[in-house]
Amino acid sequence: MQLYCESLTEYKRLSTREVKIGDLVLGNFHPILVQTMTTTDTMDTMATVEQSIRCIEAGSELIRITAPSKREAENLLNIKNELRRRGYNTPIVADIHFTPNAAEIAARIVEKVRVNPGNYIDKKKFEIIEYSDAEYQEEIDRIRERFTPLIKICKEYGTAMRIGTNHGSLSDRIMSRYGDTPIGMVESAMEFLRIARGENYHQVVLSMKSSNPQVMVHAYRLLVKTMFGEFGECYPLHLGVTEAGDGEDGRIKSSIGIGTLLEDGLGDTIRVSLTEDPELEIPVCKNLVKRYESRQSVRKGSFGAVGSGQSNIKLPYDPFNYQRRETFAVDNIGGKHVPVVIADLSKTEKITIEDLRNIGYNYDGGLDKWNISDTAADYMFTANQQLDFALPGTLKVIMYHKTWLNTSDEEKYFPIFDAEQYLEKNFRGSSRINFIMVDCFSDGYTQPSLPLLFTKLKNDPTAVLCLSSTNKNAMQSIRRMFVELENGEVKNPAIIICDSNDESMDESLIHYSVETGSLLLDGFCDGICLGHHFMKKDIRTDYCLMNSIAFSILQAARTRISKTEYISCPSCGRTLFDLQETTARIRAVTNHLKGVKIAIMGCIVNGPGEMADADFGYVGSGPGRITLYKGKDIVKRNVSSEVAVDELIGLLKENDAWVEP
Ligand code: SF4
Secondary structure (H helix, E strand, C coil): CCCCCCCCCCCCCCCCCCCCCEEEEECCCCCEEEEEEEECCCCCCHHHHHHHHHHHHHCCCEEEEEEECCHHHHHHHHHHHHHHCCCCCCCCEEECCHHHHHHHHHHHHHHHEEECCCCCCCCCCCCCCCCHHHHHHHHHHHHHHHHHHHHHHHHCCCCCCEEEEEECCCCCCHHCCCCCHHHHHHHHHHHHHHHHHEEEEEEEEEEEEEHHHHHHHHHHHHHHHHHHHCCCCCEEEEEECCCCCHHHHHHHHHHHHHHHHHHCCCCCCCCCCCCCHHHHHHHHHHHHHHHHHHHCCCCCCCCCCCCCCCCCCCCCCCCCCCCCCCCCCCCCCCCHHHHHHEECCCCCCCHHHHHHHHHHHEEEECCCEEEEECCCCEEEEEEECCCCCCCCCCCCCEEEHHHCCCCCCCCCCEEEEEEEHCCCCCCCCCCCCEEEEHHHHHHCCCCHHHHHHHHHHHCCCCCEEEEECCCCCHHHHHHHHHHHHHHHHCCCEEEEEEECCCHHHHHHHHHHHHHHHHHHCCCCCCCCEEEEECCCHHHHHHHHHHHHHHHHHHHHCCHHHHHHHHEEEECCCCCCCCCCHHHHHHHHHHCCCCCCCCCCCEECCHHHCCCCCCCCCEEECCCCCCEEEEEEEEEEEECCCHHHHHHHHHHHHHCCCCHHH
C-alpha cells in the first residue's frame, strides 16, 4: 500500500516544498509555525491592528484577516502599514471566500492569500448536477480562466497562497461527482493546485479542514498520498480542525485532529480554531508544536520517501477510512460496546464515597440512591486499595492481582497484572475479566515473548489488554502493537493507558488527546485510562477534570457520545453577533441534550456551508437577526436575536430532540 507519511514507527517529518511568506519560510523541515485569525471588522483598522498585536505578542507567527469584499481587501494596506509603523513585521494572510476581485487586490498588499476552492469563483447553489466528462472539463477550464490572473499577481508580487478546502463548503461540482468525502476534499484542492503548477507557481500551502477530526485526518493523509502519487512531491500543509468550539472540548477536538497528523510528521503550520479571543488559541498551538521540538526528525536529502522509507510493517488496516478493530467482548469491553473509561484513583490515599462524585457517581444518602451522570466512569483503578462501601451498580473496580486475591467479591473486583505474571504456570485470575498490562516495545518488554503471549490470549475469553508505552514515540509503539495483534489474529479487546508527565493540566490535556485520539481515529482501542505522574495538589479537582477529558476525547473521536456537541465558528470580521456570549447562552440551556449536534455560526455567507454535519444550526443572517436550520434546511428566517434561543428550543422540541433538563 502506498502510505501517507515517512514512518509509521518513529517521528519523521514529511518532506515538503519550501514556501516563502514575507520573511518566513515554511515547509522543507523548517519549524512548524503557529497562526491565528482576527475576529474584528476588517474595516476597523485600529481594532484589527490592536488585536493582531495581542496575537503577535502571544506568539502568532502569521496573522490572518478576513477580506470578504474589495473594500476590506483595500483596507489591508492601512492595517499592514500601521502594524509595520509600530514595528511588527509579522506576515499577513488575507482570507478570501467568494470574490476574485478582493483576492487580486489583497495579493498585491499582503504576504499570503487564502482561497477556498469550494467557493472561490464557484457560487454554491446546493445543486446536484450530473456532469459528463466534457462538461466537467469545461468547468475546470472556466476555473482556470478566473484563477490564473490571481496566480500571475502572486508570482509578480512574491505572494504565497493557501488553497484551503473545507469539508462543509465543497462546490456543487465536487459534491456532484465525489460527494461530501475526503476524496472530494482532496480533489477540490488538486483542481486548483494543478492550475497553479501549470503556471509554474509553487508558493502554495494546502489545508483540508473539517469539524470532524476523523474526516480531517483522512483527508490530509489522502492529500499527501495523492500529491506524491501525481507530482512526486508534496506542498506544505496547514493543519486545523474547523468550528472546533470553545473551552476544553474545542482544545481536545483540535488536539486530536492536528496532533494525529503531527505525530506522523505531517504539518508545517497549525491553527487551533476556538470560539474565544484569537490570542487564546496560541498557547494551545504552542503546546502542540512543543511536543515535537525535542524529537529528532530524520531529514531526507530529497523528497521521494513516502512509502519507500517505511519500516517493514505491513498495515492490516486502512488509514484512509475509519473501521473499528474487530474484537470479541469481555463483559462490557470490546465487541460492539462503546469504549470504556477507566478512572485511575490510585493516588487517592483513602478512597471514599465522596470521591466517586468526581467520576460521575453522586450518592444521595437520604434516598440511599446513586445518581449516575452520562459521563460516569465504567471502571476505577485503585491499585492496592480495598473499598469499605458498596459500589453503584454500573461501576467496577480494577486492582493489583495480589490485593485482588484477598477480595471475596468477584462480581465487582477484577485483577490487573503484567504479561510475565500472566504467562506464569498455575496463575490464578478472575473467571470473568483479567487485565494484562503490556508496555509496548519499551526496553523492559522483550518481544520474543509476544508469540507466547498471543497464543495464550487467543484462547482466553477473559483477557483484556492494557497497552502503554514508555517509548518517546509512544503512540507509534502502541499502534505497532495493534498491528502485531491484527497480524497475529488476536481479537482480545485493548485499553490504552496514557500517563502524563506534564506539569500543567493544559499540557496534559493535549498529551492525552493526541496519544489516545490518534489511536481512536484509526479504529483501535476499546477503552482509555488517563493517569498523571505528578498529580498532587487539588487532587480531587484533577480527577474530575481527567474524567471529563476522557469522555470528551471519546466524543471528539466520535467513538462514544455522552453529551451535546457544539460546532461553533471561531468568528471573524463577518460575524454578526457576539459568538462567545451566544455560544455560552445556548450551551447553558442545551448542554443536557446528549448526542445532539448544534452549530452556532457567525454569518449566513459561510456558516451554513461550514456547519457540516450539525443537526441544528443557529446562524447570524443580519444585525440582530438569526436564521435557524434543521440540517442544511432553513426552518426559520431572520428571527430576532432576542427570541432566537427560545425559538431554537422550540425547534428542538418540534423535532423530538429536546428533553427536560
Ligand atoms: S462562519 Fe464564522 S468564521 Fe466563518 S466567515 Fe462566517 S462569521 Fe467568519
